[in-house]
Amino acid sequence: MKKSSSILINKKDITAIALGGFDGMHLAHQKLFKHLGEKGAIVSIESEYANLTPKTYRQEYSSYPIYYYLLENIKNLSGQEFISLIKEEFPNLKKIVVGFDFCFGKNRKNCINELKELFKGEVVVVDEVKTHGIAIHSRVIRDYIKDGNIKMANSLLGREYKIFGTQVKGQGLGSKSFVPTINLNIEDFILPTEGVYATKTIINEEEYDSVTFLGHRVTTDGSFAVETHILGKEIINKFSLVQIKFYDKIRENKKFDSFEALKKQIEVDINKTKEFFSKAV
Numbered sequence: 001m002k003k004s005s006s007i008l009i010n011k012k013d014i015t016a017i018a019l020g021g022f023d024g025m026h027l028a029h030q031k032l033f034k035h036l037g038e039k040g041a042i043v044s045i046e047s048e049y050a051n052l053t054p055k056t057y058r059q060e061y062s063s064y065p066i067y068y069y070l071l072e073n074i075k076n077l078s079g080q081e082f083i084s085l086i087k088e089e090f091p092n093l094k095k096i097v098v099g100f101d102f103c104f105g106k107n108r109k110n111c112i113n114e115l116k117e118l119f120k121g122e123v124v125v126v127d128e129v130k131t132h133g134i135a136i137h138s139r140v141i142r143d144y145i146k147d148g149n150i151k152m153a154n155s156l157l158g159r160e161y162k163i164f165g166t167q168v169k170g171q172g173l174g175s176k177s178f179v180p181t182i183n184l185n186i187e188d189f190i191l192p193t194e195g196v197y198a199t200k201t202i203i204n205e206e207e208y209d210s211v212t213f214l215g216h217r218v219t220t221d222g223s224f225a226v227e228t229h230i231l232g233k234e235i236i237n238k239f240s241l242v243q244i245k246f247y248d249k250i251r252e253n254k255k256f257d258s259f260e261a262l263k264k265q266i267e268v269d270i271n272k273t274k275e276f277f278s279k280a281v
Ligand SMILES: Cc1cc2nc3c(=O)[nH]c(=O)nc-3n(C[C@H](O)[C@H](O)[C@H](O)COP(=O)(O)O)c2cc1C
Pocket: 169, 170, 171, 172, 173, 174, 175, 178, 179, 180, 181, 183, 196, 211, 212, 213, 216, 217, 218, 219, 220, 227, 228, 229, 252, 253, 254, 255, 256, 262, 266, 269, 270
């Protein structure tokens, strides 16, 4: 299905919506979207702490148009007022899709029973979606990412965890003493714990195998950096937007006694990452 944009679609045409926060756009959320049918849309109640898929990037993960409502603006509405707002916004709404734990209205006082009472159309309630026996929730995925357990995070997301950043100037040491890297400024996204990761880097829609260091450069100037080395390719241009997809953690961040020792370790990291990708595909 082609991607729809909420800007181009008339809300009057929407007959089904999925309701929730949808920060993860994870496997369970995708299961909800499967119930939407042809004229469906996603209603995303946007909170300040969305950092897995910040608002600007969410549309990439669904072909259904996404309409955003700020939690701040609706959190004091009663359940009745919230449903009235939804009905006003989507006058031809026939179906609402939610998960088993969906609650709404001031202090989240209303849940599934109240939704069924207040909305006269069809209410589809999706049972808790699990994978490997683990319930899929954005907060669980955040915890895996914070722990550097990228494999588990990815398996709950149903895709690789991806961050977007802009290129910034590094220390100028990389090309001279170690390997060339693209230094990035990352805002809005939750970052995995400090360490070295097997990643793919997307620049100008081209995807490259890469190894990414993320953390305090304890061996050099101690500053915090997210920097990625593209494997087997010298990239010299400047880019406005760089995307990093995380696949696996290679090792912890470490302080080395000399630049030489760090350089040797970086070579090992590169070889491990190459091996990872040669096995992964
Ligand atoms: C694969 C890789 C692994 C790295 N591992 C560490 C590390 O364990 N400890 C550390 O202090 N710096 C580490 N660094 C960061 C280097 O210190 C950094 O590349 C160097 O300071 C050059 O930075 P620049 O690109 O800003 O000039 C690593 C860099 C890369 C590319």
